Amino acid sequence: MKRRSAGAPAAIGKLVVIGVGLIGGSFALALKKAKAVRHVVGVGRSRRNLAAALRLGVIDEAGTDAARAVRDADFVLLAMPVGQMAEVMACIAPHLPAHAVVTDCGSTKQDVIAHARRFLAAHLPRFVPAHPIAGTEKSGAAAAFAGLFRNRNVIITPQPETSAPALRLVRAAWRQCGARLVRLEAAEHDAIFAAVSHLPHVLAFTLVNALARHPDAGALLGFSGGGLRDTVRIAGSSPEMWSDICVANREALLAALDEFEDELGRTRAAIENGDSAGLVRMFEHARRVRAKWLQRD
Amino acid sequence: MKRRSAGAPAAIGKLVVIGVGLIGGSFALALKKAKAVRHVVGVGRSRRNLAAALRLGVIDEAGTDAARAVRDADFVLLAMPVGQMAEVMACIAPHLPAHAVVTDCGSTKQDVIAHARRFLAAHLPRFVPAHPIAGTEKSGAAAAFAGLFRNRNVIITPQPETSAPALRLVRAAWRQCGARLVRLEAAEHDAIFAAVSHLPHVLAFTLVNALARHPDAGALLGFSGGGLRDTVRIAGSSPEMWSDICVANREALLAALDEFEDELGRTRAAIENGDSAGLVRMFEHARRVRAKWLQRD
Secondary structure, three states, rough: OOOOOOOOOOOEEEEEEEEOHHHHHHHHHHHHHHOOOOHHHHHHOHHHHHHHHHHHHOOOOOOHHHHHHHHHHHEEEEOOOOOHHHHHHHHHHHHHOOOEEEOOOOOOOHHHHHHHHHHOOOHHEEEEOOOEOOOOOOOOHHOOOHHHHOOOOOEOOOOOOOOOOHHHHHOOOOOOOOOOOOOOHHHHHHHHHHEEEEEHHHHHHHHHHHHHHOOHHHHHOOOOOOHHHOHHHHOOOOOHHHHHHHHHHHHHHHHHHHHHHHHHHHHHHHHHHHOOHHHHHHHHHHHHHHHHHHOOO | OOOOOOOOOOOOEEEEEEEOHHHHHHHHHHHHHHOEEEEEEEEEEOOHHHHHHHHOOOOOOEOOHHHHHHOOOEEEEEEOOHHHEEEEEEEEHHHHOOOEEEEEEOOOOHHHHHHHHHHHHHHHHHEEEEEEEOOOOOHHHHHOHHHHOOEEEEEEEOOEEEEEEEEHHHHHHHHHHEEEEEEOOOOHHHEEEHHHHHHHHHHHHHHHHHHHHOOOOOHEEEEEEEEHHHHHHHHOOOOHHHHHHHHOOHHHHHHHHHHHHHHHHHHHHHHHOOOOOHHHHHHHHHHHHHHHHHHHH
């Protein structure tokens, strides 16, 4: 018998999506669109969100009991905020069929892997840690759409225990969503995303909160232009998801924050000193780096 | 004879735009489109930019000598970076016709007004300090377009000396561009824009520079998603213009930076302490403030 090639369609019977938000919902929609899944069960805490997911055809069946839902699952997607990983893993572990493949969408990888080693120990070969680099500032099933992952990177951080067939199935599923797969070490992943994703989110939330302290914050914000609007777009993101990420990736995030604060100290010193030439050099450097990056993108 | 109403079209014979960039060029294009100006002369330091402005029909005539250009001007728009205000004012002052109205587009108002008091003293009644709240991260005449100011605020900070007819003409011209006029005190203006505009620009430039220090910055940025891209869009803005603004509005900007750094300290402490509930509260607050602001907008 020939082995299925890496690019073959994923053929998933029953998919269980735990956390039917923007990411989990879009994964379900993309696989449905590709006819790569037969039946999708959504599990979540909010009945209202589950009802919306059912109504919009994101899922075919809804429930609030993860243990029950995974009993005859072929593929389980953990798409809740990372703060719930340990609890959900512990809850589903005794009920997972031996053949079921489990993967996650966590924005942090070292902590998710640590939880899997503890709570999914028996199932470790069929757990594939992953992180799709996609999203908008919107959340919930109603924000999901099939094209979310098209041409987006999905980072996979397989472990020595990860089995080849499980890895193949997860890769195939993401390819069906239109994503590109990138393999990284978990620690490398966490340091990179602390810098390019977690730090910018923290800065956006913080900037809005700093402005909100002004006595007449409403009027103040009314004067802003498109610059501020874009700069703080991601301050519309899910507070719970981002709180979880900040705590889960604390060390790497604090290192990225240190670097930012050092740089801010340099910018601030140039402003204090009225160092026009120094400021032009700094801003010109940033502009050049950004232009090169966008060009490559 | 009836007085011209505030909403009447501006009838400008010769308009001199000093600094034919995104703002100055768009002002010229908008007035041309409204048939509110007969002849536009562009003055600048870059022959290449002036040539582009001529070719694109932004201006009808180009020159590098501001003193010569203003000799028979009816309306002079100072649209260079604020760092050049003093020099240009000193240069044109002896050559301005008595009837000519002068206005500026400076992002800071107290320093521009101080320069005008010093270098345009004899012309003060016909100098109208203003600041259009519009722009993109692009710069230069080629980026100009007639619709840039449509439904945007233009802040006017008239002085006790400002004459009513000069104020009326400047207001009428901006209305022809589709802008809404807002009157503020200069100090109030500078504090507001330090917070909602100058601070976000400083943070965007600084964030890019912090990321650029990483050993493999190119690969790092390659992993980022749409969040970082939007957050640092304004780091593509003109380095010279923003260096000038930082220096000109130094005090208000440092105060806004203090407030941001205090807030960042609070966010950082919550991350260090693993205070999930505190982070959720902070991020939820930012999300609510942002949503309310966008709704009103």
